[in-house]
Amino acid sequence: MAAMLALGIETSCDETAAAIVRDDRTVLADQVLSQLEDHAPYGGVVPEIAARAHLDHLDRLIVAALNQAKLTFDQLDLVAATAGPGLIGGLMVGVTTAKALAATHGKPFLAINHLEGHALTPRLTNQVEFPYVLLLVSGGHCQLLIAKGVGNYERLGSTIDDAVGEAFDKTAKMLGLGYPGGPAVEQAARDGDPKRFALPRPLKGRDNCDFSFSGLKTAVRHAINALPDGKLSTQDVADMCASFQAAVGDVIADRCTNALERFRRRNEDSATLVVAGGVAANSELRHRLTALCKAQHAEIVIPPPRLCTDNAAMIAWAGIERHRLGIVDGLDFAPRPRWPLTDLSELKPAP
Ligand code: KG4
Ligand code: ZN
Secondary structure, three states: OOOOEEEEEEOOOOEEEEEEEEOOOEEEEEEEEEOHHHHHHHOOOOHHHHHHHHHHHHHHHHHHHHHHHOOOHHHOOEEEEEEEOOOHHHHHHHHHHHHHHHHHHOOOEEEEEHHHHHHHHHHHHHOOOOOEEEEEEOOOOEEEEEEEEOOEEEEEEEEOOOOHHHHHHHHHHHOOOOOOHHHHHHHHHOOOOOOOOOOOOOOOOOOOOOEOOHHHHHHHHHHHHOOHHHOOOHHHHHHHHHHHHHHHHHHHHHHHHHHHHHHHHHOOOOOEEEEEOHHHHOHHHHHHHHHHHHHOOOEEEOOOHHHHOOOOHHHHHHHHHHHHOOOOEOOOOOOOOOOOHHHOOOOOOOO
């Protein structure tokens, strides 16, 4: 059978991205344009600026992806775009572009759930088999699930307040480290003492798989205010970042332990923990969870950092996975700003 080639488009937040992936798991092109500089002065993503930037850059990125892969539109087999969850303006730009390309060139259109893009990435990078425990940690999401199949996810627990990426971003802001906070906090923490500040470990020890990060964020603020003059030296910032990361690592490791235990109760064989989403790029967390899985005799799969943060290769790949199951979406598919992973009910794989 001839190879299948998918164009993926991602515009749900502040990255404009286009990629081309082949069904043998080869990424032929992977174009990502970050809008960081556009949003930096505001300390967060401004939806109107994001939508405008997607509109300005997407066409060019798609052409760049085709050039990188040395392909033409006619050689593609499908066009996949993130259709939610995310900022509606950006979603509309990506979905409308994908539909227009699909209609013009007579290709199937696939509406992809952004979270499923993250969730299936380890199958692109490591050919992981279902079922697996999925820790999804990004700027807007923080949850533990069992991935049972394409479109088939069971939630074990999620955050009751902030997402962990959001906690990184807010901590960075309080420390004057700019946006996005995750990479900045990770960088500063390298020279810090993780034991200097005694920060709380919210929900640690509870018999569930939920998360809570707003108390941790508040504790960081109190710890900053308690410093003499409320002034932060470079060492203070480093120590705070290291202490914050240590607290996050402790909490997430504890929650994942519970998730693996629940998974094992139902699946006697080996367990695999997959970590996805932007925060999975954090090397401290990667080490922490790798050690945890070693101790628990579980496998761990974390995609390379470039495929953890938002990208379009994951969207193209999700398109391939869904299309293989015979799924095609109509050109009337409306973008969904809210779209939980547990709501992919159009597709009902065998239990
Ligand atoms: O998946 P993603 O790129 O976008 C969303 O779908 O939200 O995740 C972005 C989040 C941001 O909160 C960012 O601060 C965080 O991921 N992040 C990190 C790191 N790189 C990105 N957090 C901690 N350490 C990192 N190295
Ligand atoms: Zn994401």
